[in-house]
């Protein structure tokens with residue numbers, strides 16, 4: 001049974017991406033709904049079905065649950081038609097999470113592309129709320145064009161802090177006249193900024209092509225596969241390890257994932 | 273769990289009387305027909321033929337229905353109301369289940385109970401009584417003996433029948449559940465002779481072992497990429513006949529369907545990994561984009577992944593998928609070929 | 613048999629075709645499809661009364677089509693086809709799914725096939741389509757083998773069943789089909805084996821909007837089976853593959869055959885019989901009867 005939640009606020013992040021700020025209808029659920037950074041949930045638009053999105057807000061800020069989604073098909077189009085005050089369903093939290101406790105005392109490098117910032121944002125905010133536990137924090141975020149950048153408000157906030165380094169980039173051709181960030185693909189930007197791999201963990205989320213071209217760059221910079229954390233997004237339905245579509249070999253992404261280190265991913269059958 | 277098997281004898285007439293009583297009590301009585309396990313309305317329908325081949329489909333749909341509502345919703349202006357589904361926990365008695373069917377629910381139990389427990393499955397399963405019947409013939413598709421079972425396996429049965437002669441069966445009480453079920457009918461039972469019915473079981477011809485499942489498991493691990501998959505992918509037509517008739521395939525889809533402007537239900541429907549859109553992402557990316565990858569998933573899931581996860585092969589060797597495949601793809605042959 | 617094998621081997625060796633789609637023997641009374649690209653494998657090809665499959669279904673499959681294109685040229689596909697399977701190929705050509713020059717049809721003088729694997733070949737076990745077959749010699753081919761033989765005599769049980777259903781009133785008929793469709797499990801084997809169900813995205817897979825409920829309950833089944841029958845009316849060539857494939861033994865070809873009879877009566881059209889006459893739907897004339905839509 002999904003929990004019911006009310007849409008409190010809608011933020012248009014980009015022409016095709018939307019964020020919902022959600023409040024559980026039942027106060028008990030709001031209290032007991034406990035999750036960790038990296039977990040996901042199943043959100044229902046009753047009448048059209050369920051869709052899988054990560055929980056984009058940080059567990060350290062529990063008042064409102066947030067999710068951001070790109071409009072693709074049946075369910076996401078249906079969600080897009082909803083207004084503030086409408087009701088949706090939430091099942092979860094499901095899956096594993098980023099091992100933030102283990103990463104204490106390390107430098108953190110966040111790399112995200114496009115909608116991939118959604119799962120990363122949750123971790124970033126979690127880390128920023130416990131800033132003293134971690135050493136240097138840097139963020140590299142890229143999107144196809146300026147209008148495709150999501151979380152512009154949050155990015156501004158991060159940039160205004162002195163204890164975080166933020167690089168935002170858009171693909172060549174995606175810049176606008178007033179654009180003050182970088183221009184270039186994420187892997188190239190990382191190569192240029194050459195972050196240290198010393199005592200550093202990477203949290204990497206984005207489209208498969210970006211991951212494919214970023215990995216060699218990171219390897220060249222000395223990052224080890226087991227220090228790179230990323231998420232896999234297989235088609236999901238149940239989130240409970242039953243419906244059978246999210247598996248990669250004997251790994252159920254909905255249970256054993258979505259967070260994997262690159263070392264783990266390399267060991268999986270290459271079918272994702 | 274260590275229930276001590278009891279050996280009894282029951283005459284065919286008494287067995288039919290027992291069935292009549294089950295029906296009279298309003299329970300569901302299932303027995304193998306031709307295409308499927310049919311609901312018995314009248315005991316004259318009952319054949320109890322140990323030499324019949326497996327029905328085209330199993331009785332899986334009685335624990336895991338082909339399409340079932342899991343919740344109802346009602347929408348008003350901006351509010352939604354959810355209504356629970358009442359799972360009907362009616363007693364279901366399967367009479368004359370094939371040994372390649374009897375263990376299917378036990379195999380499925382792992383999946384439906386790891387981590388999250390599926391209450392729909394569990395409730396139905398609790399009310400199931402399985403009366404197995406020894407199997408006395410096989411065809412070219414049967415391979416129960418290659419997956420650790422056999423035509424005389426009592427595994428999964430609550431009660432097990434062995435034809436002794438034209439009108440008598442040895443009846444073995446295998447589980448506590450079986451004992452509870454048969455208790456009211458003890459007047460029909462006489463003490464049996466275990467040695468005698470064992471002799472019958474031994475005399476049964478069994479399918480030859482076609483492959484060593486441990487070797488298959490190993491080979492699959494080393495041969496995720498292998499040209500053999502491509503050959504199959506060229507011929508297989510991507511339907512789900514094989515998954516839907518299989519007693520242990522369990523994939524499903526969740527969809528909402530409205531039946532009025534403001535009301536509807538969420539359905540849990542059978543689905544299968546051979547369909548192209550099963551794993552299709554909204555972005556258009558598909559991890560198993562071609563049929564060879566999908567068939568590879570089928571074999572791997574059954575003979576490797578499920579074994580790794582739950583310690584059991586996801587296949588009872590019934591041969592249904594092959595018997596029914598429109599292009600005669602034979603899983604026994606394919607798995608036997610899973611070697612260098 | 614040697615003639616067929618040699619011929620197929622030569623086609624492959626001379627690179628006239630990219631692949632041969634044919635039958636191989638599995639057991640004495642069963643064959644199954646095989647797609648051959650290696651000339652050596654042509655020794656497995658057979659043709660006999662157990663060649664039930666309609667291989668035309670493979671002509672539109674992307675995997676098989678991709679075999680046609682090599683680096684420097686495009687080659688044909690050779691297909692072993694019974695005269696009735698040729699009807700399906702004709703229908704595919706007419707619906708622009710494949711070009712006549714892209715297929716090399718190897719056919720036979722046919723005296724019928726069994727209704728199911730494992731049966732002996734005789735009048736009692738003749739496939740329903742063979743009982744009513746009028747084309748024991750292929751209408752189109754690039755190569756033909758086999759001598760003409762007499763088809764065993766048999767009664768037309770499927771026509772009897774249709775006539776029986778005709779006698780029922782519409783409510784009773786509806787009940788009959790409803791109880792049959794109830795059994796459907798939506799495995800889509802009927803669609804998978806049908807050469808004319810080639811749509812890249814079948815209407816049942818479309819979710820926006822969802823025309824046909826994907827659940828296999830009464831309503832979902834009814835709409836699926838009826839939509840399929842309508843979409844095939846005037847196109848179904850009567851190969852009977854859906855009937856054979858259905859694990860629930862739903863008599864799908866009864867409907868398709870009834871539809872075809874209607875189309876023949878109203879429009880004097882039989883699908884897949886001629887490359888010259890246009891398709892039924894493509895040639896819809898306002899003057900034509902609209903009775904079928906009622």
Ligand SMILES: Cc1cc2nc3c(=O)[nH]c(=O)nc-3n(C[C@H](O)[C@H](O)[C@H](O)COP(=O)(O)OP(=O)(O)OC[C@H]3O[C@@H](n4cnc5c(N)ncnc54)[C@H](O)[C@@H]3O)c2cc1C
Nearest residue numbers: 051052053054069070072073074075076118233234549554
């Ligand atoms: C762990 C995880 C986290 C994710 N996080 C995010 C996130 O934060 N933000 C984000 O934007 N995306 C995220 N995604 C991706 C997101 O789940 C999909 O983009 C989204 O579900 C698309 O839904 P849709 O309804 O628009 O797509 P559709 O493709 O229309 O699918 C909707 C439903 O329609 C049905 N359907 C569609 N096509 C067919 C068909 N051919 N046959 C039968 N049924 C069909 C299915 O029931 C399907 O579920 C995540 C995915 C995963 C696995």
Ligand code: SF4
Nearest residue numbers: 508509511513514597
């Ligand atoms: S193996 Fe046979 S039944 Fe299974 S999907 Fe392929 S064609 Fe269909």
Ligand code: SF4
Nearest residue numbers: 518587588590591593
């Ligand atoms: S995979 Fe085939 S043989 Fe094995 S249990 Fe399923 S239907 Fe039977």
Ligand code: SF4
Nearest residue numbers: 515521522523545573
């Ligand atoms: S074989 Fe395919 S359909 Fe069957 S349970 Fe495994 S993944 Fe699901």
Ligand code: SF4
Nearest residue numbers: 695696722724742745
């Ligand atoms: S329908 Fe005609 S052509 Fe087709 S198999 Fe039967 S006899 Fe041969």
Ligand code: SF4
Nearest residue numbers: 796797799800802858
């Ligand atoms: S083959 Fe039969 S059961 Fe399967 S979808 Fe078609 S009609 Fe339904």
Ligand code: FES
Nearest residue numbers: 239242243244254
């Ligand atoms: S989403 Fe259903 S098994 Fe993973």
